[in-house]
Amino acid sequence: MKLRVAPHALGDAAGWVAKSLPNRPSVPVLAGVLLRAVDGGLQVSGYDYDRSARDTVPADVAEGGAALVSGRLLAEIAKALPAKPVDITSVGAHLELVCGSARFTLPTMPVEDYPALPDLPGPAGTIDAAEFAAAVAQVAVAAGRDETLPMMTGVRVEIEGDRVALLATDRYRLAVREFEWQPDDAGLSATALVPAQTLADTAKTLAQQGGQVRIHLGESGQGEGVVGFSGTARHTTSRLLDGGNYPPVRTLFPDPDKVTSHATVTVATLIEVVKRVSLVGGKTTPVLLTFAPDGLTVEAGGTEEARASEAMDVTFTGDTLTIGFNPAYLVDGLTALGSVVARFEFVDAFKPAVITPADEGGESVPGYRYLIMPIRVSR
Numbered sequence: 001m002k003l004r005v006a007p008h009a010l011g012d013a014a015g016w017v018a019k020s021l022p023n024r025p026s027v028p029v030l031a032g033v034l035l036r037a038v039d040g041g042l043q044v045s046g047y048d049y050d051r052s053a054r055d056t057v058p059a060d061v062a063e064g065g066a067a068l069v070s071g072r073l074l075a076e077i078a079k080a081l082p083a084k085p086v087d088i089t090s091v092g093a094h095l096e097l098v099c100g101s102a103r104f105t106l107p108t109m110p111v112e113d114y115p116a117l118p119d120l121p122g123p124a125g126t127i128d129a130a131e132f133a134a135a136v137a138q139v140a141v142a143a144g145r146d147e148t149l150p151m152m153t154g155v156r157v158e159i160e161g162d163r164v165a166l167l168a169t170d171r172y173r174l175a176v177r178e179f180e181w182q183p184d185d186a187g188l189s190a191t192a193l194v195p196a197q198t199l200a201d202t203a204k205t206l207a208q209q210g211g212q213v214r215i216h217l218g219e220s221g222q223g224e225g226v227v228g229f230s231g232t233a234r235h236t237t238s239r240l241l242d243g244g245n246y247p248p249v250r251t252l253f254p255d256p257d258k259v260t261s262h263a264t265v266t267v268a269t270l271i272e273v274v275k276r277v278s279l280v281g282g283k284t285t286p287v288l289l290t291f292a293p294d295g296l297t298v299e300a301g302g303t304e305e306a307r308a309s310e311a312m313d314v315t316f317t318g319d320t321l322t323i324g325f326n327p328a329y330l331v332d333g334l335t336a337l338g339s340v341v342a343r344f345e346f347v348d349a350f351k352p353a354v355i356t357p358a359d360e361g362g363e364s365v366p367g368y369r370y371l372i373m374p375i376r377v378s379r
Contacts, residue, residue, distance in 0.1 A: 001037045001065030001090040005057060007099060010086055011078035013044040013055035016205055016234065018075035020046045020053040020198075029113045033071035035088070035095070037061045042088075045117055046071055051198050052117045053236045067095045068109040077104055118237050120228040121218035124159070124190070125183035129231060133207035135166055135177045136199055138336045138368055143196035144170035154193040154241040157227075159217075161186055168196060169249050173329050174352075174371040175336065176250070181215075190217055192227050193243030198236075206231040252371055253354060254347045261318020263291050263344045264362040267334050270342070273298050273310045274334075278327035280306040286324040286375040291316045291344075300327070315362060323349045324377035333370035350374060 017033050025031045025048065036043040042059040046052065067090050077097065078086075084100040090108070097104040136155070144152030158165040166177045206213050209232045216228030216237075225240040277300045278287050288299040296314035301307045323346065334342055339357030343364050346353050352371045356364040 001035070001067055001088065001095075002063040003037050003042060003059045003061045004085050004087050005042050005059040007078065007081040007083060007086050009057040009059075010042070010044075011075070011081065013042075013057050014071070014075040014078045016055055017044050017046040017053045018071040019201060020048065020051050020236070021071045022048040027113075029068060029109050029115075031070060031072070032068040032109050032114065033074055034066060034068050034111065034114055036066040037064045047115055047117050049115065050239045051195075051236065052238075053234070054117065055234045057233065065090055066111050068111050068114050069095050069106045073106065077106075118226055120230060120235055120237060121216040121226055123184055124188060124215050124217040125181050125185075126212045126214050127164075127179070127181040129203075129207045129209065129211055129213045131179065132213045133203040134338065135179055136203040138338065139166040139168045139175045139177045140196045140200040141168075141332045141336050142170060142173045142175035142370070143168040146170075150241055151193065151243060151246060153196055154243065155196045155199050156243060156246055157190075157192045157194060159183070159188055159190045161188060167249060169247075172326065172373050173333065174249050174252055175333075176369045178367055191243065192217060192225065193241040193246060194227055194238055195241060198238045202229050202236050202238075206234060209234065252352060253369065254345070254351060258347050259345045260348065261291070261316065261321055261346045263296070263314050263316040263346075264341055264358050265296065265312070265314050265344070267337060267340060267342045269312055270296075270298075271331055271334050273312055274327050274331055277308045277310055280308045281327075283328045284326060286377045287327045287330065288322060288324050288377050290320065290322040291318075291346075292320040318346070321346055321349055323353065324375040325353075325372055326375060329372055333372055336370060337368065339365065350376070 030048050034045040041056045043056050045054040081099045087098045089096045093108055095106045095108050139155055152170050156167040162180050164181050168175050211232050214230045218225055226237050228237045277298045281300045290297045293316055295311050297311050299309040333355050337357045341358040343356050343358035344353055352373050355370045359365055
């Protein structure tokens with residue numbers, strides 16, 4: 001293999017693929033990235049049996065071939081190269097990178113020991129890359145982090161024709177985002193449970209390239225199925241989580257007829273107040289919000305009798321209500337709204353609250369809902 005490639009192209013591709021590599025690979029070759037010289041380009045690929053990533057960048061190829069080298073080491077080197085063309089050459093059991101006066105020699109691993117990357121499933125439809133990334137970010141924030149509950153670490157994708165819904169929950173909060181897309185089959189009906197971190201990383205990266213994201217779905221099933229996402233020159237696949245027993249989370253949203261009070265607040269101001277007040281208690285100590293017609297008071301208590309409170313403006317309809325929340329979960333939800341104003345809806349202080357983006361009149365903007373469970377707090 002012998003080729004010349006731009007340093008920024010190599011750095012971007014190696015850096016993106018290296019993110020998908022396992023921290024503790026079951027076999028040494030899974031820590032590598034596969035470099036393959038193809039007609040007019042360089043393919044950079046990584047795979048750990050759960051997730052695959054491939055990027056193709058322009059290159060002047062003198063000789064075809066392939067080499068397998070340490071992925072993270074290559075990414076670090078590529079990121080540090082000067083702004084000069086990079087010559088990559090296979091020399092025996094090594095790979096040489098020459099960029100200006102900088103020269104690196106990397107040991108290679110047997111290419112034949114590297115597993116074949118899975119093919120992309122059949123195409124299902126497309127959506128604007130930036131819109132997709134924004135939607136995924138709004139939902140992934142509510143996904144669980146506990147690997148002992150793998151179902152909670154995923155984002156459930158529900159497709160019905162030209163409508164897509166993304167759902168995620170860690171049992172203490174729930175985020176739902178709905179949007180339209182362009183399906184290849186107008187009658188498509190499918191569900192998939194995708195690892196949240198993989199989905200978020202993929203959507204963010206493909207958005208940086210712009211254009212459209214194509215979603216690839218195999219048979220609509222559960223368990224060991226595969227989902228794929230492709231952009232201009234990059235594509236990734238991910239093993240699906242087993243979502244056969246995914247709970248009916250939509251039933252957690254309260255009946256609109258049972259909502260007894262609602263409030264509208266400025267998002268940025270409330271985030272600042274919650275962060276300040278929660279300093280006395282830390283990230284997991286609840287903050288207490290008292291909504292009243294004359295304003296909102298945010299309070300928190302910590303160890304050694306440390307306490308804090310702050311008042312702010314609010315537009316509130318209903319009887320005075322005091323409710324406690326995990327401050328980190330509350331800030332996450334407010335940040336994910338993507339709006340200047342937030343609308344809170346309450347049944348009572350012991351039922352889940354629903355937060356939505358709001359327009360200037362204080363009415364909910366459809367498309368995104370964030371449900372957060374209250375925490376009982378004794379004063």
